[in-house]
Amino acid sequence: MAAWSSSCRGLCLQQQFYPHIVASRWNRKKTLTIALAIVIPIIVLLVIFIALWYCLLKRNTKKASGESVNYRHVTDIIAFFCAVDTEIMSIESLLFDLNTIKAATDDFADSNKLGEGGFGPVYKGKLRDGQEIAVKRLSRTSGQGVEEFKNEIILVAKLQHRNLVRLLGCCFEGQERLLVYEFVLNTSLDKFLFDPTRRAQLDWDTRYKIISGVARGILYLHEDSRLRVIHRDIKASNVLLDNEMNPKISDFGVARMFDVDQTRANTNRIVGTYGYMSPEYAMQGLFSVKSDVFSFGVLLLEIVRGQKNSSFYLTDSSHDLLSYAWKLWTENRPLELVDSALGNLFPSNEVLKCIHIGLLCVQEDAADRPTMSSVAFMLNSYSSTLDHPAPPPLVGENRSKELHWSATRSQYSVNELDASEIEPR
Template sequence: MVDGKNSTTTAPTATTKGNRKKTLTIALAIVIPIIVLLVIFIALWYCLLKRKTKKASGVDREIMSIESLLFDLNTIKAATDDFADSNKLGEGGFGPVYKGKLRDGQEIAVKRLSRTSGQGVEEFKNEIILVAKLQHRNLVRLLGCCFEGQERLLVYEFVLNTSLDKFLFDPTRRAQLDWDTRYKIISGVARGILYLHEDSRLRVIHRDIKASNVLLDNKMNPKISDFGVARMFDVDQTRANTNRIVGTYGYMSPEYAMQGQFSVKSDVFSFGVLLLEIVRGQKNSSFYLTDSSHDLLSYAWKLWTENRPLELVDSALGNMFPSNEVLKCIHIGLLCVQEDAADRPTMSSVAFMLNSYSSTLDHPAPPPLVGENRSKELHWSATRSQYSVNELDASEIEPR
């Protein structure tokens, strides 16, 4: 017989079960919204962080990359002996250029923005932003810059033989430029412009291709310099217009000098002028002083139509040049300086023609400066505008 007192157990009541269920429901009602809000917050934070990172990879990162190039003013002063006249290499529209040597022995060239410069701070920033992004063996390499007080300085690699014009237009020194050297310079400049137009991550129109903006290293390899007035294009952009024309008379295409319209074909025109100058050893804009023709382009065209093109060749070369190669260069030069921009070749075509000995070249049309009235008209338009400056939106950059 079982004892009733010892066998008695307490079973959960309906009230207890109800209280537990109610407590669990309340807890879930509180916790689930908190978890949902936390997930939403994390998602929003992640999206915001991703957006900031993306922005930093654009404009912010661009500015940061420029800031990383900043030089201390005292470093540059020490390198140039406080901008001593004995270290002055020359002077251009930007201002004077000085040779310097850093503490590690590296030689540099320092461009110092003059307060009276025709170019301004915007051109200065333009050159930094562009050149910092461009890397090619036929472009001068930017090492850094300096913004301190009133000083605006650009620090470049030092290029031993200064600029092409110092050789090409000097009656004595141009004899140092044999044909092989001249052809190397022509081909190198073509490659540099092709990189700007098609092969870099930007599409850049230089707008001031000329002999004084081509530097020569110790092996006479050319390096394009001075990007103060260069302009960036969108990938699918073909031309642009401006009311503020910059450049150098004698190298500017007619549509740019007279209408403010520029494109990759504007640089092609300038390259054509430079090519003919290298063949001739004489400057286009001063050619009228020595010949009845109004400029080098007119003279080259005259000889071409009279089947006497080799008379264009610099007398300093004597007969020491390959006729076929020189003829090809003259032909390419005349194709590049045709009046209608649409008729001019692209720089990729120019590079191909320079490297090919079997391609058939098109017949060139007359260059734009044939005829005295047209020459005077273009000269007036160019001189009226050549000292203006281009506009550029750029953020202020201050040294840290």
């Protein structure tokens, strides 16, 4: 009996003591979790700091002939990359010394100036190894600031496609903010397309190659890259041409990254270029992949016509190039849109297909516009019929002229396309 009583007392003591053991273990686990949450980020930042410092030391050793990194700016460089993007791994290859760029551009000589945009002037340069470069220099009076500078580095460093301009590196020392790109021989499309003399160098095959290349580049941004990117400023001056007239989309300063499942966004700060902006973006600040589609449609029609949308004036009721293209389309005279510099040296069916696609892209309602995957399919297909386009913006007076064009298929259709929309990802 005494033994049984002693056993009961021991059991009671164990039951009383057990909750304290559990609580103690839980507290230790909680403390460990908190400690790890604090220590791990510190270790990661320390590793990044050491890696950056090592890269800069290594770069300085390699460039002992006068192209060394200015150590007064090491802290700024480390802080910049840690702040904007910890995923850019090849930081060493992105950093240029200011003295190196000054030597390459002859201290930003006017004779090396290629042009000027919203970011600032662009200069041609040549590195000591003979490689030619293009240097964008952020102007202190530029409407685009450090945020756009960071944005362009992050995006272009991550995006790799033959129809996108390639970023070689950057530099920020003192007040200087510089972006270094591959040099593209034939500068930008607008220098050819809107020049009465040089426009003749763009035969139809070249124009079609440019149209197709730009479409592939935008498709990559929207659907095929690891990011979903809305460029927001597709236009002729942002399409560079290499020595074989292959197009490369440039200027990502105002581009926006979307989440995988994000379809649109809105902003109070409207950026872009008049004549290329979609109506929903220009008036409401709403933008999506369909905003880029609209801009592409404007560019496509400009390439066909050889004239700029925003500076297109006629004595008739056409307000701009889009209105004029729609007017000719509804009057069964679409080929009159073609640039006179081409003469009759172009395949009618292919040109008609491009005009048709252009009008589909510039429809007023964003939901009616095709995706870039559909556009790329249409450009590469020769066996289908396209949907009938609705009027572009600001042509209400022409809506009554649709007549038989309200049918779902047009006599000018040359491609077959499934009506279903292919949404990115």
